[in-house]
Amino acid sequence: MTRLPLYLAAGALLAGCASTQPPLTDFTGNSGNPRAPEQLAVTFEQADLSLRVDPATHSISGDAALTFLASAPLTRIAVELDRNLPIDFASVDGVQLAPPAISNPEGRLYLTLPTPLAAGARTTVRIRYHGVPHVASHAPWDAAFTWSKTEDGQPWIATTVEGEGCDLFWPCIDHPQGKPKLIDLHISVPSPLVVAGNGVALGMDEKNGWRTYHWRAKNPSTYGVALNIGPYELLSGEYDSRYGNKIPLRMWYLKGHDKQAQGLFAEFAPMLDFFEARIGPYPFGDEKMGVVETPHLGMEHQTINAYGNGYAKSPMGYDWLLHHELSHEWFGNQMTNADWDDMWLHEGFGSYMQPLYLEHLRGEREFQAELFTQRKSLLNKVPVVSGKSKRVEDVYEDERGGPGNDIYTKGSLILHTLRNLIGDDAFFRATRRLVYGTDAPKPGNFAPRYGSTKEFITFANEASGRDLGWFFDAYLYHAALPELVEERHGQQLKLSWKLKDGGAFPMPVEVRVNGRIEKLAMADGTGELTLPPQALYTIDPNSRVLRQQAQIDDWRRQEEQRKKKAKS
Numbered sequence: 001m002t003r004l005p006l007y008l009a010a011g012a013l014l015a016g017c018a019s020t021q022p023p024l025t026d027f028t029g030n031s032g033n034p035r036a037p038e039q040l041a042v043t044f045e046q047a048d049l050s051l052r053v054d055p056a057t058h059s060i061s062g063d064a065a066l067t068f069l070a071s072a073p074l075t076r077i078a079v080e081l082d083r084n085l086p087i088d089f090a091s092v093d094g095v096q097l098a099p100p101a102i103s104n105p106e107g108r109l110y111l112t113l114p115t116p117l118a119a120g121a122r123t124t125v126r127i128r129y130h131g132v133p134h135v136a137s138h139a140p141w142d143a144a145f146t147w148s149k150t151e152d153g154q155p156w157i158a159t160t161v162e163g164e165g166c167d168l169f170w171p172c173i174d175h176p177q178g179k180p181k182l183i184d185l186h187i188s189v190p191s192p193l194v195v196a197g198n199g200v201a202l203g204m205d206e207k208n209g210w211r212t213y214h215w216r217a218k219n220p221s222t223y224g225v226a227l228n229i230g231p232y233e234l235l236s237g238e239y240d241s242r243y244g245n246k247i248p249l250r251m252w253y254l255k256g257h258d259k260q261a262q263g264l265f266a267e268f269a270p271m272l273d274f275f276e277a278r279i280g281p282y283p284f285g286d287e288k289m290g291v292v293e294t295p296h297l298g299m300e301h302q303t304i305n306a307y308g309n310g311y312a313k314s315p316m317g318y319d320w321l322l323h324h325e326l327s328h329e330w331f332g333n334q335m336t337n338a339d340w341d342d343m344w345l346h347e348g349f350g351s352y353m354q355p356l357y358l359e360h361l362r363g364e365r366e367f368q369a370e371l372f373t374q375r376k377s378l379l380n381k382v383p384v385v386s387g388k389s390k391r392v393e394d395v396y397e398d399e400r401g402g403p404g405n406d407i408y409t410k411g412s413l414i415l416h417t418l419r420n421l422i423g424d425d426a427f428f429r430a431t432r433r434l435v436y437g438t439d440a441p442k443p444g445n446f447a448p449r450y451g452s453t454k455e456f457i458t459f460a461n462e463a464s465g466r467d468l469g470w471f472f473d474a475y476l477y478h479a480a481l482p483e484l485v486e487e488r489h490g491q492q493l494k495l496s497w498k499l500k501d502g503g504a505f506p507m508p509v510e511v512r513v514n515g516r517i518e519k520l521a522m523a524d525g526t527g528e529l530t531l532p533p534q535a536l537y538t539i540d541p542n543s544r545v546l547r548q549q550a551q552i553d554d555w556r557r558q559e560e561q562r563k564k565k566a567k568s
Contacts, residue, residue: 021135022084024164028107030391031165031223032340035175036108038078042068044178045122049170050186052210053229055155055193058147060085061130064171066180067122074117077125080167080174081109085131092125109171127171134168136160139296140306143223144168148295150231150254155193157229158294158306163392166222176337177450178222185215187227194232196252196292198225198304199284217287217302219448221333224302228292231255235265239272239289243281245443247272248288257293260311264291267319271326274357280432280441283334283448291322300328316358316366327353335435338450341390344403344476345434345451348384348411355412368543371416374409375543376552378481384410385453385476413546414475420544421471421507422464430459439463470504481548484509486539493537496526512541 027033048065062085068077077092083104090097092113101112109127117123134144143164148156165174172178184202187195191211199217206212217225235251249268253261268289272282282289287303294306298321305328309321327350337345351374359367382403390402398404419427429439434456436446457472474482480500487494497505505525511518513535520527531537540547 024134025083025106028080028082028167029164030393031161031163031174032176032389032391033108033174034389035173035178036078038074038076038110039173039175039178041072041074042070042077044173044180045069045182047170047172047180047183048186049183050188050212051170051227052188053157053227055147055157055190055229057132058135058145059130059132060169061128062170063126063128065124065126066171067124069122070117070119072119074113076110076112077123078111079109079125079127079171080107080165081127081129081171082134082168083107085129085133085169087127087129089128090126093123107167129171134164136296140299145227146295151256154231155190155229156231156254156295157227158296159227160296160299160306161226162223162299163396165392166225169227170225172222172225174222176222176339179219179336179448181219183217183220183225185217185225186212187215187229188212189229192231193229194234194252196228196232196250196290196304198302199287220302221336224300224333226299226301226304226306228252228294228301228304228306230293232292233258233261235261237265237268239269239282241282241285241443242273242276243285243443245281245285247282247285250288250290252290252292254293257311261293264307264311264319264322267322271323271357274360275326275330275353278353278356278428279330280436281443281446283329283435283446285443289326289329291325297321298325300325300332302329302333305329316362316370318357318361320354323354323357324350330435334446334448335451336448338452339389340392340395341386341388342451342453343392343395344384344407344411345453345456347408348415349431351408351412352415355416371413371543374412375546375549376555377405377409378413378552379404379406380410380479380481380548382406383477383479384414387477410475410546417475417507417544417546418460418468418471422460422466422468426460426463426465430456430463433459433463470506473503474499474505475546481546482507483548484539484545491531491533493529493531494526495520495522495528495539497522507545509545510540510542512538517541 046067050063052061090102095114103110111125136142136144136146139146140160143161146158150156161168166172167174185197188210191209195213197215198220199215202214202216204213232252233255237249239247239249251265284303290304291307294308297308299306305325314320331349332346337343355367355370358370384403394400395402432439434451437449460468478501482505483498485496485498499505506523508522509520
């Protein structure tokens with residue numbers, strides 16, 4: 001996904017839902033709350049998480065050891081954990097804490113240190129907890145556990161925690177910039193269930209009817225840490241990267257889906273090659289490209305993307321869900337938005353990669369068809385970027401005043417317009433700098449990083465050699481699209497840009513006149529062209545510029561009226 005674009009998602013498989021659940025606090029129910037001063041004063045070095053998952057009782061018990069490096073003196077440690085998962089025990093560097101030293105009223109867990117921690121010192125806190133975790137009523141659009149069953153009645157379990165956050169099942173820093181440098185996962189499940197996890201498999205132990213699977217991942221995005229449990233079969237292979245390294249390929253699927261899984265598995269290498277050719281090296285080549293079949297539609301869990309699309313290819317002849325989730329290994333996991341307000345960097349880029357892939361696979365018709373499908377979905381009610389720190393639901397939910405689906409489709413079309421404005425070389429150099437921190441990435445010369453809208457604007461300015469502030473201001477920070485006003489006086493055609501909120505907009509425009517393309521520079525926001533007698537002309541014939549279009553606005557109004565009428 002991230003949570004999948006509504007213009008693409010046809011629906012999701014139903015999740016198991018508890019009849020009664022203790023309510024989440026507003027704090028826990030929204031990922032991306034401002035970090036506490038104690039969290040800003042530490043580097044999260046390692047999480048070592050042991051988790052026992054019991055399908056019979058829909059419960060979990062956890063034992064988490066979290067190691068932090070202090071950059072300033074501290075008297076307490078702060079992490080997030082759903083208050084509905086009671087704390088059984090907590091210690092700091094082996095010293096057990098008394099109950100008054102443990103506080104978790106709203107979902108931010110404070111552990112008062114036995115002795116103050118000096119700047120430059122490390123500490124390891126250990127937290128044991130248990131409980132019945134929150135259940136997703138409509139995964140993956142809402143976050144939590146899905147307790148499902150396979151067709152033959154075996155447990156099939158998954159987590160989706162993007163919206164509400166990692167704190168629904170493990171103590172973490174629930175913020176985009178809360179990544180631990182390393183996480184070790186030890187997930188125990190009843191035999192013979194299988195756990196498909198993040199990163200690299202470190203083995204499995206079996207004892208007294210339970211299996212414990214060991215996984216290790218570097219720099220995992222917080223919502224990218226996931227549990228996927230079921231009676232899985234496994235497909236394995238390798239991809240020979242154009243960068244010279246070999247990337248492990250893994251696909252966990254349910255028994256009886258062998259043929260379908262093999263068909264999906266066959267798409268792994270072509271998709272990887274496309275992304276490596278267009279963007280750069282697969283970011284987690286020393287771990288794996290992993291996909292797991294899930295009882296929900298999908299989610300971009302780092303190196304273990306969730307897949308529940310029923311193995312259905314689109315009319316374009318590819319699996320759009322697999323492609324979209326894979327894009328997030330670059331745009332989401334390698335480059336993670338510094339704040340949820342920058343979420344369009346995940347979803348806009350991920351969405352633009354799909355028409356580009358179709359152009360590569362099928363050609364111009366499918367490329368333009370996908371772009372037009374995206375264009376029809378735009379709402380343009382709220383700016384894509386507010387310029388203020390946001391929580392995740394305040395971005396995704398229209399009802400909360402967020403841009404919602406526009407971060408996908410409008411983000412994609414903004415990028416398409418930018419690419420046509422500055423050219424492929426500058427566009428992809430700026431993109432690589434955003435993703436890798438360098439425009440010449442090679443395996444081993446980059447690490448996961450945080451990106452922001454302001455940073456990408458700087459990269460685009462530098463790559464293009466021009467100031468593009470007017471472009472990003474109009475498209476990202478204002479809701480209404482630029483309007484191209486057309487005036488015809490005899491043989492004179494005059495075009496002028498109009499912004500609802502005013503300001504300069506010197507966007508060049510192509511006009512096709514009797515089959516020949518004329519390009520108007522529009523340096524002052526206007527351009528003029530003398531037409532031959534009885535000329536046929538088309539403005540922006542290749543749809544290079546995102547703009548307000550009356551016919552689409554009229555169609556949307558008709559669609560809204562039709563839907564209202566159907567409901568009444």
